[in-house]
Amino acid sequence: MTRTVQQLFDLTGKTALVTGGSRGLGLQMAHALGEAGAKIMLSSRKAGDLEEAAGDLQAAGIDARWIAADCSREEDIRRLAEQTFERMGDVDILVNNAGAAWGAPAEDHPVEAWDKVMNLNVRGYFILSQLVAKRSMIPRKAGRIVNIASIAGLGGNPPEMNTLAYNTSKGAVITFTQALACEWGKYGINVNAICPGFFPSRMTKGTLERIGEDKLAQNAPLRRLGDDEDLKGITLLYASDAGKHITGQWLAVDGGVSVVTGG
Numbered sequence: 697m698t699r700t701v702q703q704l705f706d707l708t709g710k711t712a713l714v715t716g717g718s719r720g721l722g723l724q725m726a727h728a729l730g731e732a733g734a735k736i737m738l739s740s741r742k743a744g745d746l747e748e749a750a751g752d753l754q755a756a757g758i759d760a761r762w763i764a765a766d767c768s769r770e771e772d773i774r775r776l777a778e779q780t781f782e783r784m785g786d787v788d789i790l791v792n793n794a795g796a797a798w799g800a801p802a803e804d805h806p807v808e809a810w811d812k813v814m815n816l817n818v819r820g821y822f823i824l825s826q827l828v829a830k831r832s833m834i835p836r837k838a839g840r841i842v843n844i845a846s847i848a849g850l851g852g853n854p855p856e857m858n859t860l861a862y863n864t865s866k867g868a869v870i871t872f873t874q875a876l877a878c879e880w881g882k883y884g885i886n887v888n889a890i891c892p893g894f895f896p897s898r899m900t901k902g903t904l905e906r907i908g909e910d911k912l913a914q915n916a917p918l919r920r921l922g923d924d925e926d927l928k929g930i931t932l933l934y935a936s937d938a939g940k941h942i943t944g945q946w947l948a949v950d951g952g953v954s955v956v957t958g959g
Contacts, residue, residue, distance in 0.1 A: 704938040708733035711784045712935065713828065715767050715776075715820075716794035718745035721844065721895060721927055723752070725791055728928035729935055730758030734789065737780050738762040767794040768816035770823055777827040786832040789935045792821040792869075793844040797862040810861045817865035821872060829885060837884040841876070842934045845869040845889045845946060847954045866891075870946050877944030886943040888934045893950025895922035916951030 712729045716722040717738035730736045730753055738746055738753075738760060746762035753760035761783060765776040780787060796816045798809040825841055833839030849866025853859060870889055877887040894912050913920050930947055933939040948954040 699937070701938070705932055705936045706733055707789075707932075707936055710734040710788040710935075711737070711786065712789035712791060713737045713739065713776075713780050713784075713787050714791040714793060715739045715765075715824065716844075717791070718742065718749040718762075721892060722791070722793040723749050724924055724927050725793065725842075725931040726753060726760070727756065727758070728931045729789060729791075730756065730760060731928075732932055732936065734935075735759040735784060736761070737784050737787075739765050739767070739776055740794065741766050767820040767824065768796070768812065773820060773823045774827065777824060777831070781831060786836065787828050788833075788838070789840045789842070790825060790828050791842045791844070791931070791935075792824060794820060795844065795865075797859055799858045800860075801858050802860045805860055813861040813865050814868075817862070818868045818872065821869060825876065825887075829880065829883070833885050834880075834883045839883075839885040840935045840939075841885060841887040842931060843869050843873045843887070843889040845873070845891045847891045847893045847948050847950045849891060850948070850954055873946060874944045881943055886934070886940065888939070888942060888944070889946035890927060890930055890934070891946050891948040891950070891954070892922060892927065893948065893953045895926070913951075915956065916953045917956065918951035920951055922949065922951070 712734045714722055714726045717726045718740040726736050726738060736753060736758060738749055740746055743764040746764055750760045750762045763776050763779050765772040767773055796813050798813050821843055846866040848863045849870050873887050873889040926949055930949055
């Protein structure tokens with residue numbers, strides 16, 4: 697008998713690890729997974745932010761815990777993986793969300809800033825995905841990996857944006873997602889990406905102040921920026937059996953900006 701829609705989206709008994717999960721898009725996605733029944737392990741660099749975020753989830757009736765780790769550092773990533781396995785058991789869902797941006801003209805972009813962005817946004821995704829898959833997903837022939845890319849990864853930006861390293865890293869995340877899906881499909885692991893547009897956050901604060909929220913909203917056919925609910929649906933689709941036949945894909949959640957720009 698086929699399952700109902702409610703059963704397909706149900707994550708009861710599943711465990712999700714969400715990096716960059718203490719605020720913004722990461723916390724929104726953690727809420728989506730937890731509200732569907734998953735246990736949540738949050739990670740980001742700052743313990744205070746994580747404690748507050750876990751409390752927010754727990755207040756909503758979600759089983760949530762946290763581990764402070766810097767996902768640009770390999771030793772921290774390995775510690776995060778090991779401690780998650782020790783405290784939570786197998787990881788069913790990995791959300792690679794931790795990220796960094798840097799604004800500077802390409803001709804003056806510091807090499808160390810380039811390395812910082814690429815280490816966190818690309819290298820960190822690879823290392824954590826490999827660790828979680830080898831220990832937990834491949835042996836069980838099941839798993840969901842959700843990579844957070846960006847519409848910035850679909851091409852260039854207006855000149856005033858000056859985010860060369862960020863765009864490059866997010867383009868790499870999209871290709872990483874596609875290649876990994878091809879390799880790991882035989883293990884029953886689905887790998888997909890979300891490409892958010894502009895959501896108000898600490899990372900986008902400078903851009904919003906420089907260009908203006910109203911102007912950015914007017915670039916979108918829906919005439920608004922993303923809000924605290926807009927990633928919930930796609931996250932749950934990718935993470936649940938409702939999306940079990942979807943892999944290697946990316947979806948822009950941007951109010952239609954990428955359609956206008958031809959991304």
